[in-house]
Amino acid sequence: MRGHPLRAISKICLIVALLGLALPMTTASASAAVLHRRTALLALSGTLFSGPERVDVTGGIRVTVVTRSDPGGGGSADITSQLVNTTGIGQTSGGRYRFVGADHNTVAYPPDPITPVAVFPTFLKIYPRGPVVPPNPVVPPNPVRPVRIRTAIAQDGSIDNITAEVFEVDENPNT
DSSP states (O other), X not given: OTHHHHHHHHHXXXXXXXXXXXXXXXXXXXXXXXXXXXXXXXEEXXXXXXXXXXXXXEEEEEEEEEEEEOTTSOEEEEEEEEEEEEEEEETTTOOEEEEEOEEEEEEEEOSSSEEEEEEOOOEEEEOOSSOOSSXXXXXXXXXXXXXXXXXXXXXXXXXXXXXXXXXXXXSOTTO
């Protein structure tokens, strides 16, 4: 019986000590960054020049934007994009192309009132079976950048309008 109160007091002291260690860490990390998250499922439609011919692209893309804002303003945005049932028809060959994949981009934004952000994620283009103009008997999937994603981020990290569009030239998205 003599040992029970002593064990109870030692357990209480241990719990208080653990709480004392945990609380400052939780408070410090919560004040360091404010998180905002927004996801959008967007339709894609357009024409791009990809490889041997122009391709009419249709499908969708899921875009998730997560921002971490610093206390003084500005911060970073993680933009994750994933193609959903995206295909294309070659204007010359009539072949059916497939576009697949997901990509992740991280960009910094300054402490301006509203900052426009644009990224060009990389996906894979899978060539159609059969003859392609010019004939390519075996062509592995190759990386393309057929989509431009835009969003606006406020100074506090809140996310405004997310848009996605098929980009005309996938070889150089900055033109």
